[in-house]
Amino acid sequence: MITNFLRLEQDLLKKSLLVLVSLMVVVFVWVSYQQTVLTNMYQITYFYQLLLPTLLMAGLCGALLAQSGVVVQTSLGNAFASPSTIGISAGALLGAMVINLVIDEPTIWQVWIAAFVFALVIAMLILLLSQVIGGGKLQLILIGMAMSLAVGALSSAIMIYAEQRMDGLFLWGSGNIGQSDDQLVFTILLPALLLLALPILCNRQLDMLSLGDDTANVVGLSVRRWRAILLFIAVLQASLVTAMVGVLGFVGLMAPHIARMLGFNKTRQQLICASLFGALLVVIAELFSRSLPVSGFRLPTGVLTVLLGIPFFLYLLSRKKGAMAMQESGFGLAALIKLPKSIALVLPACFLVVTAMIFWPDALGFQFNAWRMAVAVMAGMGLGMAGCALQALFRNPMASPDISGATSASVLFIIGALQIWPDASRVDLFFWALVGAAIVVCILFIVMRYQLRVSQLALLGIAISAWCGTIASMVLTFGAGAASVTVLWLTGTTYGADAQIGWLLLAVTLPCCFALLMLSRHLDLFTLGEDWGVRLGQPLMKLRLFIILLVVLLTAAAVAAVGAIAFVGLLSPHILRLLGQTRHWVLLLGSALVGAWLLLLADGLGRTLIAPFEIASGILVSIIGGLYFICLILLGYRRK
Structure with missing residues (x-):
């Protein structure tokens, strides 16, 4: 010895x-x-x-x-x-x-x-x-x-x-x-x-x-x-x-x-x-x-450490011990109050109508502000439904469209397009956002063939998001001429919304939302665990890929229309679950309404709080999300 x-x-x-x-x-x-x-x-x-x-x-x-x-x-x-x-x-x-x-x-x-x-x-x-x-x-x-x-x-x-x-x-x-x-x-x-x-x-x-x-x-x-x-x-x-x-x-x-x-x-x-x-x-x-040096500039050291750390992170994720260290767990979010399904759906709709009436535009700017409001509503609906679907897919209440990596990839491609074509239209940005999201779909499709657990899939999305965020920071650092405009747009805003981007967003959002509603029963099974789906003969791989494809399309459309807005896809399903809802057809519809309300509220507040100046909608939504987290902590301790 x-x-x-x-x-x-x-x-x-x-x-x-x-x-x-x-x-x-x-x-x-x-x-x-x-x-x-x-x-x-x-x-x-x-x-x-x-x-x-x-x-x-x-x-x-x-x-x-x-x-x-x-x-x-x-x-x-x-x-x-x-x-x-x-x-x-x-x-x-x-x-x-x-x-x-x-x-x-x-x-x-x-x-x-x-x-x-x-x-x-x-x-x-x-x-x-x-x-x-x-x-x-x-x-x-x-x-x-x-x-x-x-x-x-x-x-x-x-x-x-x-x-x-x-x-x-x-x-x-x-x-x-x-x-x-x-x-x-x-x-x-x-x-x-x-x-x-x-x-x-x-x-x-x-x-x-x-x-x-x-x-x-x-x-x-x-x-x-x-x-x-x-x-x-x-x-x-x-x-x-x-x-x-x-x-x-x-x-x-x-x-x-x-x-x-x-x-x-x-x-x-x-x-x-x-x-x-x-x-x-x-x-x-x-x-x-x-x-x-790149283009006469030296790369920040932090960029290189992240680019070096992402492959290492993926290596840890692929190891057997790494997979076992991240076992999935079910939803841990207990309902605060129990409301009937009809009331749970009517309340967000009422908030949406009241918010629209409070921030209803004046006669002079009716057409412009009406399209801003319409884009905010549709983008919020898409992000809310995408977040609800991902939370069911990953069986985790903290999942959101950002977890899939689609948001970060779309943002990265939009930044690159703006650096090359500063006068690019929203239609062009919409196209590049879809290209970035499509690349993420291809990556997820490849790794799904190795039967990754949903926890590994979530952490893979984190790695993709970190990598894309680092490259985006590097591009902004070297493209200082358009950096301030790009950063302002990336905080998330409906400024500049018009009929063209509104109709494009409508053409993508409505079919994808309808398809997710048709999959609501399958999402109910996903929350019970993968074993139940296998026993019931569900094609889990195809369903998972199709759901992620719908989420990516919704996210890319919203990013191209209003920029990178976080927390809408995270908060919307939370609010419905706190109201005691568990069936996914209710959660999906309610999340769409709550998401529309959140983004419309943030847009209205941003336009009126410090008028004539404007606060980006994404910043207000992030503040609301932070306050929500703090309230959730306090409610959790009170419940205990």
Whole structure:
């Protein structure tokens, strides 16, 4: 036994040395190369005062994110959790933008404090909501994505309405490690080292939490207290990185898994190995970003980390252990009140009529505003039905059209079209949105042939959305001439709606909605689980593909008409379920009415609150969605 233990320790030591040597070799080779081309004082100054501090900053950021990922995954017992997937990075970015909006040229400490506060609040909301919905591992990731969308919409709103104050923050938000001097590095060096030491000092508590809550309680660990302390440390680490360089996605997910793949099972070993690999990943990404300029610009380091992390995420998803770690769970959303089906359908219709009367246009702008209202109603109907169908298909109340990846793909193709043809019409954008959605359908059709579970399918949609979002950020960064107009349109608005786009939206939305209604009985069976469908002889593969095709068409049409609007497809089915409805023909019709009401209400408020200026509908819907989540948490605790 002692011999086996010594061999194990020797193997771990060899692996640790291998990781350290790899990191040193990469940096040494690069430094040696730079030394050979230093021929004058200017280049020497550049090397020692800019390049080396930047590499040191990259190493510190990678190590902090890696340790934050280890702490989050161990504390929550969720292998897919990371600062990027549970809203920490998105909240920290919002906090950094808010402090830059309030204070002129804030210090790094002020930015860090604001980033930490916002990240902590968002992360706590996500964790609480996941417990109210059902507490599953998949729910946590999907809720993290949904809240990240809401927070991202608020960040976009700040960049749009304070464009001059936020100048340069768009590129920084994509993860830009390039430093102007070495002052920032030495300012944060001591706090960064202290934060790297804290999780290592708490390795015993992390080891106990890795055994499960019941075992940890048996051995005398205060699970709630230590989980809160450890998550507090993880948020401190991730928010410091965001305050310094912006968002570096997927580093906190990749590095801990690499450490486990190498056989490091103890938490202290994982923390040390993950720190080294996290530093190595970010340093390599930074070196590549300097070596591979695109159109005269260098890629942000955060873009490269995401592009590197997506294939790794898909690899984890394809593994057998990864599939087992994300078991599906049924709906965990309990009804608050029971209403008859007729009343549940009449109420949204009444709200729709009242909203239309309140924001009914005046005589001068009747034709223009009437088409805006019609487009808002049809887009809301399509998104509401699409969200209801996806929640039944994935058997998860946090699913939405964004989960399939169709929204992100449509947005990406529209951004590309606007960069090439700035004067493209809505019809052209509609075509490109359908092309992006069709590509997603092809990808889903290919992976469905491998009999993926619906949880894996949902996480695949998250990966597609993250990849498309990263490419979209990169395109906007390099296309600065049309960036502000494109970002404004991408927040979601009915401005510019006319008869042409209205008739096109009508031609796509009505047939797809009717087809989904015809499949309502099949959706009822999907919520019972795949085993029931197999026993009843249902062609699950064909049905699933056809439903996703209808959802993609509805989503692409809505994106091309009103832009990227989140939460309509998520909130509409929720409201019907809170009213006690379970049959899908009621849920589909009610979701269509609620979705139309939400988008019409947001459009009317956006046009009247600060008239003659206008607030984008997508921003108001995101605010409504965030408030709804908070109310859902409060109602859940009151129910308990």
